[in-house]
Structures are given as C-alpha cells and as structure tokens.
Amino acid sequence: MAPNFSKxxxxxxxxxxxxxxxxxxxxxxxxxxxxxxxNGHTETYGEFIGKARSLxxxxxxIGVRKGDHVAIFCKSTIAALHGWLAANLLGAVDASINxxxxxxxxxxxxxxxxxxxxxxEQECLRDLQNAYGGLDGLPVILVDxxxxxxxxxxxxxxxxxxxxxxxxxxxxxxVHVTPLDPCAVMFTSGTTGPSxxxxxxxxxxxxxxxxxxxxxxxxAEDVFLCVHPLNHIAGKFMxxxxxxxxxxxxxxxxRFEAATWLETVREFDVTISIAxxxxxxMINQRPRTPFDDGHSLKRLMCCPIPKSLGSxxxxxxxxxxxxxxxxxxxxxxxxxxxxxxxEIGSCGVAxxxxxxxxxxxxxxxxxxxxxxxxxxxxxxxxPGTMMLQYLNDAEATVKVWRDLWFHTGDAAWRDERGxxxxxxxxxxxxxxxxxxxxxxxxxxxxxxHPGIREAAAVGxxxxxxxxxxxxxxxxxxxxxxxxxxxxxLADRLPHFMMPRYIEMRExxxxxxxxxxxxxxxxxxxxxxxxxDRQASGIRLKDLYRSAQPx
Numbered sequence: 001m002a003p004n005f006s007k008x009x010x011x012x013x014x015x016x017x018x019x020x021x022x023x024x025x026x027x028x029x030x031x032x033x034x035x036x037x038x039n040g041h042t043e044t045y046g047e048f049i050g051k052a053r054s055l056x057x058x059x060x061x062i063g064v065r066k067g068d069h070v071a072i073f074c075k076s077t078i079a080a081l082h083g084w085l086a087a088n089l090l091g092a093v094d095a096s097i098n099x100x101x102x103x104x105x106x107x108x109x110x111x112x113x114x115x116x117x118x119x120x121e122q123e124c125l126r127d128l129q130n131a132y133g134g135l136d137g138l139p140v141i142l143v144d145x146x147x148x149x150x151x152x153x154x155x156x157x158x159x160x161x162x163x164x165x166x167x168x169x170x171x172x173x174x175v176h177v178t179p180l181d182p183c184a185v186m187f188t189s190g191t192t193g194p195s196x197x198x199x200x201x202x203x204x205x206x207x208x209x210x211x212x213x214x215x216x217x218x219x220a221e222d223v224f225l226c227v228h229p230l231n232h233i234a235g236k237f238m239x240x241x242x243x244x245x246x247x248x249x250x251x252x253x254x255r256f257e258a259a260t261w262l263e264t265v266r267e268f269d270v271t272i273s274i275a276x277x278x279x280x281x282m283i284n285q286r287p288r289t290p291f292d293d294g295h296s297l298k299r300l301m302c303c304p305i306p307k308s309l310g311s312x313x314x315x316x317x318x319x320x321x322x323x324x325x326x327x328x329x330x331x332x333x334x335x336x337x338x339x340x341x342x343e344i345g346s347c348g349v350a351x352x353x354x355x356x357x358x359x360x361x362x363x364x365x366x367x368x369x370x371x372x373x374x375x376x377x378x379x380x381x382x383p384g385t386m387m388l389q390y391l392n393d394a395e396a397t398v399k400v401w402r403d404l405w406f407h408t409g410d411a412a413w414r415d416e417r418g419x420x421x422x423x424x425x426x427x428x429x430x431x432x433x434x435x436x437x438x439x440x441x442x443x444x445x446x447x448x449h450p451g452i453r454e455a456a457a458v459g460x461x462x463x464x465x466x467x468x469x470x471x472x473x474x475x476x477x478x479x480x481x482x483x484x485x486x487x488x489l490a491d492r493l494p495h496f497m498m499p500r501y502i503e504m505r506e507x508x509x510x511x512x513x514x515x516x517x518x519x520x521x522x523x524x525x526x527x528x529x530x531x532d533r534q535a536s537g538i539r540l541k542d543l544y545r546s547a548q549p550x
Contacts, residue, residue: 003353003382008210009245013384016179016206018088021245022049023172029220033249035078035240036268043078045247052085053169059086061167062139062159064116066091066176069185071115073097073124076230076254079143079161081240083119084230089170091177092116093199095185096231099124100494104448105195105441106131109187112197112392119143119161129154179203180384185391186231188328195438197391198328203384205237208331211351212242215335216299216322218272220247223296225265225273227256233328234274238301258282262289262317265297274301278467281306284313293318299338304422306464307345323347325422329387330378330406333357334420346419354381358405359414362426365403368413373423376412377405430459430468435496439518442472442499445492449485451477454508457499458522471530472499473521475507482531483538490543498540502531 005012010021025034030046043051064070070087072094074080080096087094095113097106110118110132118138120128122145132138143161148154177183184200212218224243228235243250251268256275261283264270275283280302293316301322305313314321325347326332333355336348350357355378359368362375380386386406390396400407411423430437439457446455454475459468474485482502489498509517526532 007214009213010206010210013179013203013382016384017177017181017202018085018183018205018241019172019175019177021206022052022085022089023175025049025244025247029247032220032247034244035081035250035252037078037252038254038264041078048078048082049085050169051165052082053089054165054167055082055086055161056089056170057167058141058159058164059090059092059117060170060174062117064090064092067093067182068116069093069095069113071095071097071110071113071118071120072230073099073118073120073128074143074230075099075121075123076226076228076235076252077121077143078252079121080119080230081252082165083141084236088177088183088202089175091175091181093182093185095197096236097187098229098231098494100496101131102127102494103131103492104444105438105493105497108194108441109197112187112194113185117141118156121145129156177202179206182388184236186233186236186328194440196393196396199388199391200328201384201388203382204331204386205241206245207354207385208233208237209242209245211324211332211335212238212301213246215324215338216272216301217338218242218246218248222246222248222271223269224248224250225253225268225270225297226250227253227261227279228274229255233326234276234303238274238332258286262286262291262295266291266295269296271296272299272301273297276302277304277306278464280309280313281464281467284309284316288316292316303332304347305342310344311342325410325420327408329400330355330380330408331385333378343417343419346415346421348420349418350420354385355379356381357420359412360405362411365405370414370416373411373413375426376408376410376420376422378408379405430457430470432459432468432470432496437470437497442470442489442493442497445489445497446472446474446485448492449476449480449488451480452485453477456508456516456518456521458518460501460522460525469501470497470499471501471503471521471526473503473505473508475505480504482533483536486533486538487543490540495540495544498533498543500533501526502533503527503529504531 025045026049034045034048036042070092072083084094119141121143140156141159141161147158179202182199183202186198187195226239230236305321305323323336324332325334334348336342359374360377368374409426414420442457443455452474456473460471462469509520
C-alpha cells in the first residue's frame with residue numbers, strides 16, 4: 001500500500017517542515033491561544049511565532065547558519081520552545097538536552113552535539129560551566145536573570161534572551177529548508193556505551209505529529225497537557241509539535257506530579273494528554289475522589305498502559321486509553337484504535353501505509369510466524385520519515401540498520417489479527433520514570449571513584465510494571481560503604497540515574513570473553529546482602545542539597 005498524502009493534515013511531503021507550519025498559523029490563527037504555563041503566562045500563535053522569528057534573527061546575527069546546532073539546556077518553558085522554533089526557522093538543528101544532566105553525561109552530549117550556541121537558564125548554568133567550560137568564545141544566551149559578572153576562568157560569551165527578542169523578526173524569504181534536512185538531535189539510551197544522538201529530519205518530526213493527529217483525532221478545539229521534558233519525543237513532538245500542527249492549545253507543565261495531575265487537568269480544561277506506564281500507575285495509586293471522572297480529559301496516549309491495570313484506569317477516570325509503540329529513531333509505527341475495545345497488553349497494529357513492521361529471529365534475521373517471539377524490526381515506505389543517522393557514530397548507525405531493516409532491540413510477538421505485543425528488551429537498557437537510562441553512564445561515574453575497581457548497573461523490578469529500580473553492583477576497596485558511594489555519585493549523576501540498591505561484591509560474574517553477565521545480576525534480584533537506599537532512610541533531595549560543586 002503506497003502512502004496517501006491527501007489523508008494527512010500537512011498534505012504533500014514538501015509541506016512537512018516546521019517553518020511551513022509556523023508561517024501557516026501566523027497568517028491563519030495569530031490571535032488564538034497556543035501555549036500556557038502553569039504560572040499563567042500565555043502566548044498566542046502570533047506572539048509565540050513572532051518571538052521565535054526575533055530570536056532567529058538574533059541567532060543569525062551572532063553567526064548561526066543552516067546546519068549549525070543550537071543546544072537548548074533548559075527546563076520545560078516557553079523560552080526553550082522559542083529556541084526550538086528559532087533554530088528550525090534558520091535551518092539550524094535543535095539539540096535539546098535533559099536539564100537534569102551534569103558531569104560526564106552532560107559533557108558527553110554537548111561534545112557530541114558540538115553546538116554553535118547554547119540557550120540555558122541560571123539554574124543550569126553551574127552544571128554547564130563544570131561540564132563544558134573552557135571553550136573559547138562559545139555564545140550562551142541566558143533566558144532568565146542578570147548576565148554573570150566577567151570571569152577570566154569562563155570563556156563563554158553571554159547574551160541576554162530579553163535583548164535577543166528585541167531583534168526584528170526573521171524575514172520569511174530567508175527560510176529555506178526541505179523535509180529531508182536535519183532539524184533535531186535527541187539523545188537516546190546507550191545500551192552498551194554512552195547515549196547516542198539521533199539526528200532527525202523535518203519529515204520525521206512531522207510524521208510523529210501527524211501520527212498523533214490521525215490516531216487520537218487531535219484537533220484545533222483540543223487542549224493538550226504536556227508533562228514530559230522537551231528533550232523527549234513525547235514532550236517536544238508528540239505533545240507540543242502535534243498540537244502546533246493541529247492548531248490546538250497546549251498547557252506546559254515543567255514536571256509530572258501524580259498528586260496534582262488531575263487538578264491541572266480540571267483547572268485548564270485539558271482534553272488530551274500523553275503518559276508512560278509508571279505515570280499511570282502512580283496516578284491510579286492516588287486515593288479515589290468524587291472528581292475522578294468529572295473532567296474534560298477524554299483521550300490519553302500511553303506507552304504502555306500497564307497490563308495489570310487492564311481497563312480499570314480508563315473506567316475510573318472516564319477516558320479512552322490509546323496505546324502506541326515507538327522509538328526516537330523510528331517514530332511510532334504501532335497504535336491501538338480510538339474506536340472499539342483495546343486489546344489488553346498490545347501496543348496496537350502497524351501503520352502499514354507508512355511502515356513495514358516484522359518479527360525476526362535475532363540470530364538469523366529470518367522472519368518468524370505469528371505467535372513466535374523475536375526482535376521487532378521496522379523500515380519506512382517513504383524517505384525522510386525515520387532518523388538520518390546516529391550523529392558522529394557511523395558504526396552504531398550501520399549496526400542498527402542490517403538487512404535493510406532497523407533493528408529495535410525489543411523482543412515482541414504478533415497475533416493473527418496483527419496486534420503486536422512487546423515482551424522484553426534484548427539489551428541492557430534500564431527503564432526508569434519514562435527515561436531510557438544508559439547503564440554505561442552509571443558505571444562510568446562509579447568507576448571514576450578511586451576506591452571502586454569494577455561496576456555493573458542493571459534494572460530490577462520496582463513493583464511498577466514497565467519501570468525499573470536501579471541496582472549497582474560494585475567491587476570496591478576495603479572500607480568503602482554504600483552510603484559513601486551514593487554521596488559520591490550525587491555529584492556526578494542526575495537524580496533519575498541514582499541507584500536505589502548497591503551490592504558490594506568480591507567479583508562480578510563474567511563470560512569467557514570477559515563481558516559482565518548482566519542477566520545473572522538481574523535475575524539474582526535483591527538479597528539480604530543488597531543495601532537499599534530507601535530502607536536506609538536516605539532521600540535523594542537531601543543528597544543533592546548537600547552536594548558541592550566539583
């Protein structure tokens with residue numbers, strides 16, 4: 001089946017760019033509310049696009065050109081989104097970075113992205129300077145607060161975001177991009193090494209947005225609640241950009257809080273949102289109230305909806321769950337239907353008009369029949385709808401594209417009706433609070449400790465479906481304690497990478513080729529010898545409050 005562009009909101013493929021959507025809405029709906037922050041700050045489509053055009057002019061003034069990378073190291077704010085759209089209007093690449101990163105993981109992503117300029121905020125500035133200072137003359141635009149006093153030890157050149165918005169808006173005639181041009185770098189989990197940088201074209205992010213619109217019927221009358229960070233496809237492209245394409249309004253929350261989620265839904269008359277399995281479970285664990293289904297939220301995308309909940313969550317809150325499966329590299333090729341009964345445990349059927357999706361034997365690459373578990377593989381039916389490459393990593397790009405298929409690393413099976421079911425992960429990713437965490441980053445932070453000789457991080461069951469707790473197994477010198485190791489890691493890892501469990505071992509189990517047997521460490525679970533941070537009464541908030549700059 002050949003792709004039918006007439007069914008899609010953006011129509012012909014040549015329209016699949018961020019600047020095309022922006023120019024369209026600036027002329028058609030300039031006075032409609034586009035985005036609202038929880039503090040009450042609101043911008044219309046015209047105001048939002050106008051500020052992005054002014055910021056784009058400033059970026060061009062300080063030397064940003066088509067193809068350059070603009071790093072955005074901020075919390076989820078409207079200012080960060082101005083940076084995203086401004087970069088794309090120039091044909092520059094939005095390199096949004098997790099604002100919780102610090103130390104070596106932050107240094108790695110910045111070194112990989114090689115930004116021409118960095119947009120950041122006061123809260124992130126110290127971590128940025130610690131990880132990436134010393135670069136001669138790198139421009140840094142501060143979105144809040146006063147510019148720092150001159151410091152000879154810091155080579156950044158600071159600019160004011162407020163002053164940048166005083167520039168005349170970028171002329172539309174200076175915008176020249178195509179759907180095949182790169183527009184975004186997003187960092188995904190590195191399962192056997194550091195996190196990889198996914199280079200995405202305009203066509204791919206437009207595919208993601210239109211997948212949301214087609215499968216959820218997102219429209220201009222909707223209000224979308226975005227609680228995911230803007231360095232994640234769920235936040236940036238399935239939330240903000242999908243709403244932008246549809247002409248809908250969006251409510252931007254800096255972080256997900258189960259205790260206030262329903263209150264936010266009710267306050268802003270939210271009609272649609274997106275979540276991950278652990279979020280669903282945390283919301284469902286909240287005490288029942290008379291207001292659970294007295295709200296406007298009717299559709300909730302989720303990846304996945306925990307099988308243990310069945311349809312109970314949907315029934316309790318009076319909404320329709322829409323499950324999908326995807327990855328940053330490939331968009332979301334599988335969706336459940338908004339109509340009819342959802343198959344519990346399934347991530348839906350393939351969008352066969354746009355993608356080939358198969359199950360293969362991970363050892364031989366041969367296709368497997370329905371009912372057999374194998375590796376899920378995907379390929380597009382139209383160019384520009386999946387990633388271009390892993391940035392600066394040709395080896396990883398070639399490895400993941402084998403036999404003309406993208407190999408996802410996920411184990412799955414398909415039933416006779418075409419429903420796909422994800423079973424497990426084939427590699428060493430750890431899934432924690434909707435983040436794919438690289439075990440490599442945790443291990444490298446631990447191994448930088450002078451008293452630790454070996455380290456291996458694995459995911460262990462957390463009690464929540466599709467969510468892991470982190471167990472760090474180490475071989476350490478005599479006298480080292482789990483408490484001291486944890487305090488050491490607090491200076492080097494973001495909170496979501498911090499282990500709950502630490503096991504002090506005499507050695508790590510290894511294969512004949514000296515690889516750590518991580519499956520054995522996972523399957524050994526939690527024993528009496530495993531130290532538990534929560535049982536010891538240590539709170540991450542206290543650790544980070546006492547952490548000192550390196």
